[in-house]
Amino acid sequence: MAAHDEAAxxxxxxxxxxxxxxxxxxxxxxxxRELLLSGEFPPGTRMSELPxxxxxxxxxxxxxxxxxxxxxxxxLENLEGGGxxxxxxxxxxxxxxxxxxxVLEGTALRFAAERGATGEQLAEMRELSxxxxxxxxxxxxxxxxxxxxxxxxxxxxxxxAAQSPVxxxxxxxxxxxxxxxxxxxxxxxxxxxESWEILVIANDHHKGLIEAIEGRxxxxxxxxxxxxARVARRNLEIVMENREVLERLPGASLIKLPSSGGEERPxxx
Amino acid sequence: MAAHDEAAxxxxxxxxxxxxxxxxxxxxxxxxRELLLSGEFPPGTRMSELPxxxxxxxxxxxxxxxxxxxxxxxxLENLEGGGxxxxxxxxxxxxxxxxxxxVLEGTALRFAAERGATGEQLAEMRELSxxxxxxxxxxxxxxxxxxxxxxxxxxxxxxxAAQSPVxxxxxxxxxxxxxxxxxxxxxxxxxxxESWEILVIANDHHKGLIEAIEGRxxxxxxxxxxxxARVARRNLEIVMENREVLERLPGASLIKLPSSGGEERPxxx
DNA sequence: CACCCGGAGTCTGTATGCAATAGAAGAGGA
DNA sequence: TCCTCTTCTATTGCATACAGACTCCGGGTG
Numbered sequence: 016m017a018a019h020d021e022a023a024x025x026x027x028x029x030x031x032x033x034x035x036x037x038x039x040x041x042x043x044x045x046x047x048r049e050l051l052l053s054g055e056f057p058p059g060t061r062m063s064e065l066p067x068x069x070x071x072x073x074x075x076x077x078x079x080x081x082x083x084x085x086x087x088x089x090x091l092e093n094l095e096g097g098g099x100x101x102x103x104x105x106x107x108x109x110x111x112x113x114x115x116x117x118v119l120e121g122t123a124l125r126f127a128a129e130r131g132a133t134g135e136q137l138a139e140m141r142e143l144s145x146x147x148x149x150x151x152x153x154x155x156x157x158x159x160x161x162x163x164x165x166x167x168x169x170x171x172x173x174x175x176a177a178q179s180p181v182x183x184x185x186x187x188x189x190x191x192x193x194x195x196x197x198x199x200x201x202x203x204x205x206x207x208x209e210s211w212e213i214l215v216i217a218n219d220h221h222k223g224l225i226e227a228i229e230g231r232x233x234x235x236x237x238x239x240x241x242x243x244a245r246v247a248r249r250n251l252e253i254v255m256e257n258r259e260v261l262e263r264l265p266g267a268s269l270i271k272l273p274s275s276g277g278e279e280r281p282x283x284x
Numbered sequence: 285m286a287a288h289d290e291a292a293x294x295x296x297x298x299x300x301x302x303x304x305x306x307x308x309x310x311x312x313x314x315x316x317r318e319l320l321l322s323g324e325f326p327p328g329t330r331m332s333e334l335p336x337x338x339x340x341x342x343x344x345x346x347x348x349x350x351x352x353x354x355x356x357x358x359x360l361e362n363l364e365g366g367g368x369x370x371x372x373x374x375x376x377x378x379x380x381x382x383x384x385x386x387v388l389e390g391t392a393l394r395f396a397a398e399r400g401a402t403g404e405q406l407a408e409m410r411e412l413s414x415x416x417x418x419x420x421x422x423x424x425x426x427x428x429x430x431x432x433x434x435x436x437x438x439x440x441x442x443x444x445a446a447q448s449p450v451x452x453x454x455x456x457x458x459x460x461x462x463x464x465x466x467x468x469x470x471x472x473x474x475x476x477x478e479s480w481e482i483l484v485i486a487n488d489h490h491k492g493l494i495e496a497i498e499g500r501x502x503x504x505x506x507x508x509x510x511x512x513a514r515v516a517r518r519n520l521e522i523v524m525e526n527r528e529v530l531e532r533l534p535g536a537s538l539i540k541l542p543s544s545g546g547e548e549r550p551x552x553x
Numbered sequence: 554c555a556c557c558c559g560g561a562g563t564c565t566g567t568a569t570g571c572a573a574t575a576g577a578a579g580a581g582g583a
Numbered sequence: 584t585c586c587t588c589t590t591c592t593a594t595t596g597c598a599t600a601c602a603g604a605c606t607c608c609g610g611g612t613g
Contacts (some may be wrong), residue, residue, distance in 0.1 A: 021558090039597065063564070074598045076345070080352060087356040089453065096605070097565050111450040118391050122384065181380040184358065185458060192450070308567065343568045348595090360600070364594050365575060 043073045043081035051090050051101060052193060054268030058103030062091060088191045090269075104193065105271050112195035119186045119246025120170070124236035126175035128228050136176050137229055143169045144221045151214045159205035162214070163198040169221065172198050175230065193266030200250035203260050210253050217246050246278060312342045312350035320359050320370060324538030327372030331360060357460045359538075373462065374540045381464035386513025387440070388455045393453060393505035396445035396497050405445050406498055412438045413490045420483045428474035431483070432467040438490065439466050445497065462535030469519035472529050479522050486515050535553060 047067070050056065062082060064075050070077065082099050085091045091099040124218040132140075147165045150158040174183055181191050190196050204210045227236035254261050316336070317394065331351060333344050340347065351368050354360045360368040401409075416434045419427040443452055459465050473479045489512040494506035523530050530536050 108450050122387050179380045181377050235613055258551045345567055
């Protein structure tokens with residue numbers, strides 16, 4: 016999670032992923048995810064092992080393990096003859112992933128409302144919400160980064176209040192898909208003033224969610240969390256119409272564009 | 285899926301998993317899953333590689349890949365010093381997994397209702413439901429096996445009608461957990477007459493689900509699917525009180541029993 | 554001219570050797 | 584008797600070598 020944030024900040028890195036005490040496997044995993052999300056390989060590209068070995072500087076054994084992990088995460092797909100290829104995501108896939116995140120977060124918030132949150136958790140939620148309010152009203156780029164951090168902490172907090180490791184694992188896997196993360200589009204929102212008011216709405220959702228948990232209103236918590244996730248869908252639609260912003264989002268190249276006309280790739284590697 | 289059915293029929297095997305054209309990796313994976321679900325290793329046991337190598341007859345490389353896959357599936361957990369251990373499931377974990385399956389299947393049926401199912405799909409659903417009715421009313425053991433097969437086909441069918449590969453993947457992962465499968469307890473139902481009427485109720489759910497999809501009643505489809513999954517929870521509670529039936533279910537030994545008193549394992553391998 | 558066959562190159566799957574590390578056991582001292 | 588330090592062993596992580604399969608290209612033949 017923290018690693019994902021760091022990776023998102025790097026502009027084009029992936030040459031070396033600050034390897035110190037980490038194993039070769041996780042190093043390969045992080046570097047590979049970075050490369051994939053940076054758009055280095057177009058969808059459908061076969062991820063041959065030997066070129067990656069010399070590019071990432073690790074041996075085949077940890078590389079293979081990293082490939083398998085990324086396949087489980089959904090960024091790669093298994094080829095029938097063996098090996099892996101870069102997966103392509105349709106806009107429908109992303110819609111469903113966002114909807115699914117809403118469903119799972121809705122369940123998490125329903126659990127939190129049914130099972131009750133501690134006073135400390137509620138207090139921290141309120142504090143985070145207030146600080147997100149501040150960040151939204153400041154309207155400068157740095158406070159958007161603050162917002163991302165506060166937002167992910169907020170989401171982690173109600174996941175904690177749900178008290179369900181099983182749900183936690185399921186949500187982790189959905190969020191690992193590109194564009195399904197709660198803060199996937201906040202970067203874009205920092206640059207697109209037309210979507211600024213969406214943050215105001217999102218923060219209103221946050222307040223409603225806190226109320227619902229506090230008042231043990233499970234149905235309200237669930238449906239509001241679903242609606243909350245759907246702001247990401249609105250952001251997606253806005254971003255999809257602003258190609259120059261879209262291109263800068265990690266993983267943009269994995270999206271199958273509706274009518275790009277580029278069925279035959281002109282520059283095949 | 286078919287492999288899982290075959291594996292479930294073997295009594296204690298796992299010596300060899302009918303290896304013909306399959307790779308060593310999937311062979312190790314199937315054998316290992318079989319061993320784990322058979323209760324060969326108590327929860328917390330470290331899955332050392334070398335003993336498994338000589339037991340499964342594969343080399344360390346495919347074995348390691350199989351271990352990683354099972355960790356992604358949730359049957360194993362990563363030890364901090366490296367290596368894997370058998371995971372233990374609390375009753376709460378199983379409750380949440382069942383509830384989560386209900387949530388995801390509810391979403392699948394909502395999608396099916398919103399997006400519409402084809403006439404062939406509805407016809408096949410109706411036929412499957414009718415045949416499940418027959419199987420339930422026959423009340424012999426063989427027809428319970430028929431029921432399992434029809435039921436899994438039924439579930440696959442509405443997943444197909446949902447038209448969402450993302451949802452499909454998420455559901456596959458939840459179902460891979462022991463006891464979260466739609467037909468996890470049907471075997472037990474074949475032996476416990478007290479839970480026979482649950483099958484009648486479940487089949488009534490099936491009919492309601494078909495109606496809801498046909499009439500595009502998305503909310504009804506979703507809530508009914510959730511309720512449908514909760515019959516598994518009732519079955520779990522019945523089975524948990526019949527230890528001799530529980531012991532025969534695959535994966536039973538991975539459940540942490542509430543007050544078994546056996547904190548210290550007497551025979552620690 | 555077209556089709557088939559053969560060979561070379563490349564890729565993945567698998568096995569095994571090596572090194573580093575963590576844990577346990579034993580010995581020595583307080 | 585207990586604590587600590589040292590040493591040894593067992594286990595994992597990593598690298599590399601080997602084998603089988605698949606593909607692609609070229610040449611030969613019908």
